[in-house]
Amino acid sequence: MALTREQLAQRVAQELQDGYYVNLGIGIPTLVANYIPEGIEVMLQSENGLLGMGQFPTEAEIDADLINAGKQTVTMAKGASIFDSAQSFAMIRGGHVDLTVLGAFEVDINGNIASYMIPGKLIKGMGGAMDLVAGADNIIVTMTHASKHGVSKLLSNCTLPLTGKGCIKRVLTDLAFIEIKNGKFYLLERAPGVSVAEIISLTEGELVVEGDVPEMQL
Amino acid sequence: MALTREQLAQRVAQELQDGYYVNLGIGIPTLVANYIPEGIEVMLQSENGLLGMGQFPTEAEIDADLINAGKQTVTMAKGASIFDSAQSFAMIRGGHVDLTVLGAFEVDINGNIASYMIPGKLIKGMGGAMDLVAGADNIIVTMTHASKHGVSKLLSNCTLPLTGKGCIKRVLTDLAFIEIKNGKFYLLERAPGVSVAEIISLTEGELVVEGDVPEMQL
Amino acid sequence: MAGFDKVVSSYEEAMAGLKDNMTVIAGGFGLCGIPENLIREIQRKGTKGLTLVSNNCGVDDFGLGILLPNRQIKKIIASYVGENAEFERQMMNGELEVELTPQGTLAEKMRAGGAGIPAFFTATGYGTPVAEGKEEREFDGRHYILEPAIKGDFAIVKAWKADRYGNLVFRKTARNFNPMAATAGKITVVEVEEIVEPGELDPDHIHTPGIYVNRLILGTFEKRIEQRTVRSDSE
Amino acid sequence: MAGFDKVVSSYEEAMAGLKDNMTVIAGGFGLCGIPENLIREIQRKGTKGLTLVSNNCGVDDFGLGILLPNRQIKKIIASYVGENAEFERQMMNGELEVELTPQGTLAEKMRAGGAGIPAFFTATGYGTPVAEGKEEREFDGRHYILEPAIKGDFAIVKAWKADRYGNLVFRKTARNFNPMAATAGKITVVEVEEIVEPGELDPDHIHTPGIYVNRLILGTFEKRIEQRTVRSDSE
Numbered sequence: 001m002a003l004t005r006e007q008l009a010q011r012v013a014q015e016l017q018d019g020y021y022v023n024l025g026i027g028i029p030t031l032v033a034n035y036i037p038e039g040i041e042v043m044l045q046s047e048n049g050l051l052g053m054g055q056f057p058t059e060a061e062i063d064a065d066l067i068n069a070g071k072q073t074v075t076m077a078k079g080a081s082i083f084d085s086a087q088s089f090a091m092i093r094g095g096h097v098d099l100t101v102l103g104a105f106e107v108d109i110n111g112n113i114a115s116y117m118i119p120g121k122l123i124k125g126m127g128g129a130m131d132l133v134a135g136a137d138n139i140i141v142t143m144t145h146a147s148k149h150g151v152s153k154l155l156s157n158c159t160l161p162l163t164g165k166g167c168i169k170r171v172l173t174d175l176a177f178i179e180i181k182n183g184k185f186y187l188l189e190r191a192p193g194v195s196v197a198e199i200i201s202l203t204e205g206e207l208v209v210e211g212d213v214p215e216m217q218l
Numbered sequence: 219m220a221l222t223r224e225q226l227a228q229r230v231a232q233e234l235q236d237g238y239y240v241n242l243g244i245g246i247p248t249l250v251a252n253y254i255p256e257g258i259e260v261m262l263q264s265e266n267g268l269l270g271m272g273q274f275p276t277e278a279e280i281d282a283d284l285i286n287a288g289k290q291t292v293t294m295a296k297g298a299s300i301f302d303s304a305q306s307f308a309m310i311r312g313g314h315v316d317l318t319v320l321g322a323f324e325v326d327i328n329g330n331i332a333s334y335m336i337p338g339k340l341i342k343g344m345g346g347a348m349d350l351v352a353g354a355d356n357i358i359v360t361m362t363h364a365s366k367h368g369v370s371k372l373l374s375n376c377t378l379p380l381t382g383k384g385c386i387k388r389v390l391t392d393l394a395f396i397e398i399k400n401g402k403f404y405l406l407e408r409a410p411g412v413s414v415a416e417i418i419s420l421t422e423g424e425l426v427v428e429g430d431v432p433e434m435q436l
Numbered sequence: 437m438a439g440f441d442k443v444v445s446s447y448e449e450a451m452a453g454l455k456d457n458m459t460v461i462a463g464g465f466g467l468c469g470i471p472e473n474l475i476r477e478i479q480r481k482g483t484k485g486l487t488l489v490s491n492n493c494g495v496d497d498f499g500l501g502i503l504l505p506n507r508q509i510k511k512i513i514a515s516y517v518g519e520n521a522e523f524e525r526q527m528m529n530g531e532l533e534v535e536l537t538p539q540g541t542l543a544e545k546m547r548a549g550g551a552g553i554p555a556f557f558t559a560t561g562y563g564t565p566v567a568e569g570k571e572e573r574e575f576d577g578r579h580y581i582l583e584p585a586i587k588g589d590f591a592i593v594k595a596w597k598a599d600r601y602g603n604l605v606f607r608k609t610a611r612n613f614n615p616m617a618a619t620a621g622k623i624t625v626v627e628v629e630e631i632v633e634p635g636e637l638d639p640d641h642i643h644t645p646g647i648y649v650n651r652l653i654l655g656t657f658e659k660r661i662e663q664r665t666v667r668s669d670s671e
Numbered sequence: 672m673a674g675f676d677k678v679v680s681s682y683e684e685a686m687a688g689l690k691d692n693m694t695v696i697a698g699g700f701g702l703c704g705i706p707e708n709l710i711r712e713i714q715r716k717g718t719k720g721l722t723l724v725s726n727n728c729g730v731d732d733f734g735l736g737i738l739l740p741n742r743q744i745k746k747i748i749a750s751y752v753g754e755n756a757e758f759e760r761q762m763m764n765g766e767l768e769v770e771l772t773p774q775g776t777l778a779e780k781m782r783a784g785g786a787g788i789p790a791f792f793t794a795t796g797y798g799t800p801v802a803e804g805k806e807e808r809e810f811d812g813r814h815y816i817l818e819p820a821i822k823g824d825f826a827i828v829k830a831w832k833a834d835r836y837g838n839l840v841f842r843k844t845a846r847n848f849n850p851m852a853a854t855a856g857k858i859t860v861v862e863v864e865e866i867v868e869p870g871e872l873d874p875d876h877i878h879t880p881g882i883y884v885n886r887l888i889l890g891t892f893e894k895r896i897e898q899r900t901v902r903s904d905s906e
Contacts, residue, residue, distance in 0.1 A: 018674050019675055043836075047540075049612050051880045052874070055667055057665075057666060058667060062664065064610075065608040066609050067465075067609055067661075067662070067663070068609075071465075071466040071663045073665050073666070078869045078870040079836040079869030079870060080874045081881065082609060082874045083877075083880060084643075085491070085539070085540075086543040086786075087880075089539065089541075089544065090854065091882055091883075092540060093788070094785045094854060095787060096883060117565075123527070123534075124517060125515050126515060126538050127515050127516040128538070128539040130538035130541075130560045130564060131541065131560045134558070134559040134561070135559065161565045163564060164564065165564065237440055258439075261646075265774065266701075268843075268844050269646070274902040275900075275901060276902060280901060281843065282703065282845075282895070283703065283844060283845040283894070284843040285701065285896075285897070289700075289701040291898065291899055291901070296634045299642040299645040300639045300846060301645060302778070302841075302848070302851060303774070303777075303847050303848045304851050307776075307778050308547070308619065309647055311553070311775050312549075312550045314648060315647070341753065342751055343749060343751040343752050343771045344801075345750050346773065349773050349775030349776065352552075352793070352795040352797065353552055379799065380799045380800075382797075544786075552794060553791050554811070554813075554815055556792070557788060557790050575789035575819075576789070580789055608875065611875075639843075640840075640842060640843065640876075
């Protein structure tokens with residue numbers, strides 16, 4: 001069974017470590033905050049200028065001056081700090097964020113990522129995504145493995161305009177957890193009940209399958 | 219009569235305008251603060267991170283955490299702000315300071331200035347001087363016109379290592395107020411009782427004297 | 437207005453001198469911390485051919501979006517746009533030039549513009565459409581591109597509090613691009629919720645020193661919320 | 672030490688891992704805002720061959736100057752040095768390498784090092800000895816040189832207050848180079864006068880977010896004054 005959005009978030013959350021500063025992109029990555037393991041503390045960085053993002057506010061707490069990068073009203077966690085956009089991206093671009101999770105349209109075997117633009121269709125802009133992929137060492141991309149029509153999004157070469165070049169090492173799709181190295185995809189884990197054969201058939205870029213591929217534990 | 223240090227400071231102070239943000243270098247420039255004309259407000263920038271430098275503290279006010287760029291204990295004027303060194307030099311290098319006053323060993327007809335190093339003798343460093351001369355449009359250099367031995371410091375070409383290239387337009391010496399343009403010195407004013415002939419004799423670089431040269435009003 | 441008193445009494449005075457075809461840098465992220473009344477004054481003046489530099493372009497009837505119907509914007513430099521229909525229409529028709537710029541690069545370009553740095557290298561955008569026409573260089577085995585600074589004829593800024601000298605304090609995430617924008621305008625105009633006397637702000641807590649501020653005006657703000665997300669009180 | 676608690680209990684622990692020939696970036700201007708006890712710990716450890724990056728090098732018996740007698744410093748990158756005799760002796764004898772760097776360029780190099788900017792252009796130093804061996808380029812008719820960023824194996828920082836998460840607040844001009852230094856160390860160690868619980872510092876007033884801080888220690892400080900200038904009470 002392909003992972004649900006919630007399960008994707010759950011699996012990513014297993015990669016969190018105590019004391020991590022984490023930037024979660026819009027969409028599925030945002031859900032990761034709901035699955036932080038017991039006994040682990042992380043601080044969420046929101047690139048509009050907040051480190052230590054808290055939960056959504058109650059009606060009474062709503063403050064127009066306090067939003068996250070998705071423009072949602074939020075609160076501050078204990079020990080939060082506020083800073084300007086240059087400082088925020090100094091953190092991101094200087095490699096100070098421990099883990100970045102973001103979505104994508106396509107990734108390829110060379111670690112390229114396309115996530116911000118579909119020419120002629122979606123041209124809203126990259127926001128902070130180009131900074132995030134260029135600045136972080138530790139990135140997890142979450143995405144669906146293929147389109148509804150079965151067209152793979154894990155490619156030999158991205159077809160859409162790139163968000164970043166050679167910067168992605170780990171991809172979690174609804175079917176598989178994959179590492180990218182040496183110009184190849186490596187299958188690390190498969191979604192519960194999903195066969196290796198199915199993953200191979202939906203992966204256009206070269207996929208290396210070594211030994212028994214374990215099922216994800218969720 | 220050659221100007222005294224206090225008179226140099228007095229003449230510079232006449233260039234102040236209401237609302238000016240001013241950076242005063244160490245030495246004679248510092249004295250300018252004592253001659254701010256009536257009815258004029260200026261704010262002093264100290265490049266270690268203070269805008270709105272006040273007077274020296276009383277014994278009771280002394281605070282080791284509050285010094286100026288000359289490492290002297292100071293106070294803050296009303297409306298002062300504190301910032302880090304990067305912000306301080308963003309102000310300076312971004313051209314936000316209205317007037318910079320600093321000393322020099324030599325200047326030349328191309329607006330070059332040497333003020334920080336005498337090879338083999340004085341090698342303490344440039345501090346903020348290179349930033350100040352490169353960043354400011356409006357600079358007044360204060361210096362003695364010649365050495366005790368009558369060797370001119372207003373030259374065709376600086377002989378000492380440069381602090382900045384082509385950045386000085388106005389020089390106030392103990393003998394004269396001089397403008398630099400088109401590769402020449404222009405004599406604007408002479409010190410009270412100092413003859414044009416004397417100034418010419420002590421100026422090695424080409425000096426243009428146009429019409430009657432007025433005496434400084436002090 | 438004498439000495440360091442930057443306070444002006446009308447929005448007309450605040451934006452005096454803004455002319456067609458100028459470049460305006462605006463603070464704000466989404467609709468948070470935007471100089472909403474200064475934008476309205478630009479709308480009222482009807483200034484045209486503007487190049488706007490701002491992370492976003494507002495929505496249909498609020499923020500920079502209100503400058504679209506009258507075609508006042510010639511070009512926008514932003515990281516994320518198109519939250520409104522008129523924007524998309526003008527962009528698709530080629531009536532509006534859009535220069536998409538990564539958010540961090542945009543912030544750094546404004547800061548560089550204010551700090552006398554004409555250009556800097558960044559890894560952001562290497563190998564992407566953003567790198568087109570830009571110099572690429574390797575440092576320590578990583579690839580970077582050279583990005584030029586941005587300066588504006590005007591910068592429009594929203595702060596929380598100011599003293600009359602233009603020392604600014606921002607509030608929560610309404611800070612965002614405002615401090616950088618403030619440094620990068622030839623004329624920097626700031627609107628605030630409260631003006632106090634010099635000496636009332638703690639010098640250690642001033643986010644933007646008054647040296648960057650040319651004009652200051654007291655405003656009242658709608659502060660529209662783009663995504664009103666709440667949890668129930670019982671959670 | 673769990674989660675985000677950065678507090679360590681000894682100076683030995685604070686500087687653990689510092690090894691010969693490493694690069695150390697230090698905050699402070701003159702003797703103001705220097706991490707005096709962290710420097711003493713480096714002296715005590717006897718680490719040698721260090722490259723120090725700091726605006727100044729202290730005086731004979733205080734600040735970075737105390738690392739000179741035992742020849743612990745191989746090279747110093749600074750804007751203004753030589754406030755003590757041993758420094759001059761070592762420099763003149765070629766025992767100490769000195770890279771003089773303009774103060775603003777030094778601050779910007781540290782900031783760039785922390786912000787992922789490998790190099791930037793600046794007008795400062797163009798046409799001077801500082802420009803030797805550096806790329807020169809014209810932008811809009813002005814001359815600039817390309818300056819590389821600086822990063823350190825360690826950064827040592829003095830702040831006023833911190834919470835246990837390493838969020839820092841500086842006091843008056845003791846701020847100076849400290850915030851930039853804090854961003855540019857692989858391991859950033861901070862000593863402070865007071866440690867409070869997370870949540871006690873106003874998020875809007877934090878100068879350095881804890882993300883930059885690896886270790887935090889409570890110290891007591893001499894805060895020596897270099898130029899004690901006073902006016903009489905009656906003035």
